[in-house]
Amino acid sequence: MTNVILHGWCIHSISCGFCAIVSEHCIERTTESSHLQLAKSHGNMYTLWFGWTPVIILNGYQAVKDGMTTHPEDVSGRMLAPFFRALAKGKGIILASGHSWKQQRRFGIMTLRRMGMGKKCLEHRVQEEASHLVEFFMSLKGRPVDPSFPLFHAISNVICALVFGYHFSDEDKIFHELISATEYLFRFAGSFAHQLYDLLPWLMCCLPGPHKKALSSYNVLSNFARKEIRRHVERGMSDEPQDFIDFYLAEMEKSKDGAKTNYDEDNLVHVINDLFLGGSETSSTTLYWGLLYMVVNPDVQEKVQKELDAVLGPSQLICYEDRRELPYTNAVVHEIQCFSNIVFVGVPRVCVRDTTLLGFPLKKGTIIMPNIASVLYDPEQWETPRHFNPGHFLDKEGNFMPREAFLPFSAGHRVCLGEHLARIELFIFFANLLRAFTFQLPEGVTKINTEPIFGGTLRPHPYRICAIPR
Template structure:
């Protein structure tokens, strides 16, 4: 019996050594990086609560392009503004794919916009961009929807009469209603229980993303499918969201096609009918349902989280808040409707919004890309199918690009005369072919929500509270800890 045990131990050690040597051989063709171990790869070096900071520290050792192994899979990390920008734009088409992990394959099934590649992604993304433009993106039509929700948010805060409140739900409700108007053609009241469940379901899925549970599912999907755990609740949430979307689609079909399409579903149903005889078409109800999921996920989470940081930053920097209010009072009338075009007359306010995005870096690392063909990044040959992760935070904190990268400083976006200045290193919306689909909508929302709130309120800590936690919680996005503030009417 002892001899059999010794034989098994020797066999396991031999297998470990063989796998270790195979990994070392594979590393020869890749950018440098920490030594990977069999099975776990480089997971032993990662602090998953502060991934972006770990990647910045590793770049100081191995250079701005390096390799990390997640289990048996090599991942190329791009770090620092120049490397991230070149990696995503110089060979933009080469790195335009999206890797398919077991979890997101189960959730998205190769449908929609965010988690697809190739023909499906190109057709769905092009249609999404065209539809947003047709619905008024960059024009007064869609801006009016944002202004309406900004007014609802101000009204909600006003009802609290300066008492302590958690601003999270009213903010996410208002931002979600912008997307609801785009997709469904109508808004939902704050009392609507189904819409509450929509918001809660997306929130749960975001918190599941990048968690240990998601990684375990990706490594052992066949096992996890038969085990209880948070992944099962995620699948329930996703199914609820799909059912919610299908119900809205069914209502649109029952009402019949309007004379002019009024929302995303109207445009998509018309496109399905238009392309029904095209064998290359990807327009069907499954893709429409997933595209709706993607629009809500991308259009709600990052903007909501940024606005939550916005309120927190104004409490933490009352001098900045006061300066923004003085500029708004000097340029705009107390009852004047604020338009996106007004940002050109409000350089300091505009600079503060950009600095909030830079300093808090809501999307810590970019959504992974995949090489759709062999390419060269920073002189390293990269094979087709290789996963690329751009560390967007490293560009927003690059000491070569920002005067005080680790400090909140609106002057990063102002010249010596106080004029607003765009910065190339501001990659909050990523870059290349996969740049954020709703970037212009997000910019519009951030400006209109922020300026309306700043004009109406001064944000302060509740009485007796001396300080507030400004550390981030890492999910798919970097979120602030729950907090309460007082929105004191001005």
């Protein structure tokens, strides 16, 4: 393993002109080409020194997979930079570590399964929201629209139904407040103000600025979650829990007289926030990229539509199981996830004990950064990683072919909690939209920006498209 020293607070060795603050978004903003250059010179595992703090970078499919799965328990800790520590205080699932994280994650997985994860009842909720989304686009009658909000609304309503027991109308004022808060949080993540907060938290907490609005935005989500919890408590416990909050409150009641647990209202609030943020932003952003890619690649869009028309009836309800008869459509959905690469770099892990990583000894507390982009664009795993190519997921006979290097949900003990739900949503939403519409640029528009905007996720620049009924 090679040490790459970043002199002082600037990354002179890779010519990157931003302050090297020890946070996940600082490392994310290190350009992808810089990581590739370093990997060529120093191998797929090397150390970057950010000031006085070493960070182990894993590059390429084999290094990331082996590093995250050989001793998954050892590298399951979460590095909390000052802003995220102020945000979640180590509670919930995404930003928690240790016993509390294990307990909340285990409960989350079991509860989602009990509520229908992988069963037809959950799939029905996705189908219902997909039909509402088709109706929305149909009502526009081909007029140009930025699809960002309708996509977010439809996707988030699936998780809202699971967590709160109901979904929002697109005109609901509270829902718009939640969306605005979510969008601001993801825009703030990785910004200069975020980096400055992580460098000087003791000073920034005393000063006004965008960091205050970001913390306030998270409080908007937390306050709404607390109101929903109170509403559930006042309604009383039913014999059959109806949503995630019901299940959690039942667990709180069951464990309050037993051994010390972390089932409490504060943890529930942060778990709700994690489910809402994680279950809304990532899938809706992936679909936002997906429609953009269909406009840029009309030949791909046409092939998807021909396959859908050949296999499905015009009014047939699209099920997740249909992906087996729709190999090209399934391949396109996977390529959208792979090529958009919305997470870019995995959230940093921390060694929870002394361990060995790819043959090298690491001490407890060592920060590890799995470079997810290097996996999804690994030239040793993908034939044309720099071009949108659904053929990556098809064999010579045109059958769908899963790929081991397809790791958009990460790997190991920190793999995405909602992976299965996201897979169902992306396939059903995408197939419904492509069966009903042909997407194209508004009249007079000939160019569209396909470069990403850096933030909590990599998002496309805002764009407008026309959904032409087929």
